[in-house]
Amino acid sequence: MKGHEVDALIEQYGIEAVCQAATPLLEEQRIERLDRGLDAKLESLTVVLENLYDPHNGAAAVRSAEAFGLCDLHTVDGATGAFEAAPDVSLGTQKWIDLHRHQTATGCGHLLREQGFVLCATVPGADLELEELPVDKPLAIWFGNERDGLSAEAQELCDHRVSIAMHGFCQSFNLSVSVAMFVHRLAAKRRAHLGAVGDLGEARRELLRARWRGISVRGLDMVMRRLEDDKAVSS
Numbered sequence: 001m002k003g004h005e006v007d008a009l010i011e012q013y014g015i016e017a018v019c020q021a022a023t024p025l026l027e028e029q030r031i032e033r034l035d036r037g038l039d040a041k042l043e044s045l046t047v048v049l050e051n052l053y054d055p056h057n058g059a060a061a062v063r064s065a066e067a068f069g070l071c072d073l074h075t076v077d078g079a080t081g082a083f084e085a086a087p088d089v090s091l092g093t094q095k096w097i098d099l100h101r102h103q104t105a106t107g108c109g110h111l112l113r114e115q116g117f118v119l120c121a122t123v124p125g126a127d128l129e130l131e132e133l134p135v136d137k138p139l140a141i142w143f144g145n146e147r148d149g150l151s152a153e154a155q156e157l158c159d160h161r162v163s164i165a166m167h168g169f170c171q172s173f174n175l176s177v178s179v180a181m182f183v184h185r186l187a188a189k190r191r192a193h194l195g196a197v198g199d200l201g202e203a204r205r206e207l208l209r210a211r212w213r214g215i216s217v218r219g220l221d222m223v224m225r226r227l228e229d230d231k232a233v234s235s
């Protein structure tokens, strides 16, 4: 099943009913694999991509963020149109990470700040280096596009401007390479700070457990309808 189809079932029948219907149809190994994925999810580190042009870059960034266990990735795409990730590069990883679309950097920044994130702009040449960035609070790491980098609007919103030192003749890394390097290091440091591999809250864990088990079952909608019919007959 697709993620949005399972979400519709959750909306209709509730989280618990979907999870209960899907679980007996899954092999033990699959359930363990999905539960390990939930244990490792990191909510307190997120990525913001601003007005990307190249769907291959976007897809590679989504794939890296998911691979390092992030829960959420935000895009600001008011200037370039709806964010698209090339499917041949992202290889279906969008099922396992939530994408949030925003029209403006300001709107996205305010929302993340309300959620308790410290906002960090990645800017080639910025004085603060990646290793010096404090990791004691939730971090939202902002990346600019391939040509112009992060907008002035986004940089002004951020609490820090941070860089990875360059020692060759190029002036910046490729966008998706930058995402992978920042997330690799910051996810490791954040996990060390937390003393845990993941930090998913209980309510979200339950929702994702139902969604992930649901997407792993073909025809779950028919199964649920049958279960509901059986219930109606026996009551």
Ligand SMILES: C[S@@+](CC[C@H](N)C(=O)[O-])C[C@H]1O[C@@H](n2cnc3c(N)ncnc32)[C@H](O)[C@@H]1O
Binding pocket: 122, 123, 124, 125, 142, 143, 144, 145, 146, 147, 148, 149, 150, 162, 163, 164, 165, 166, 171, 172, 173, 174, 175, 178
């Ligand atoms: C190709 S770069 C953009 C180059 C753009 N001309 C600039 O000066 O920002 C794309 C994005 O990757 C990130 N990036 C690339 N190299 C970086 C570095 N050395 N330090 C921090 N961020 C970097 C930034 O988010 C940047 O906006």
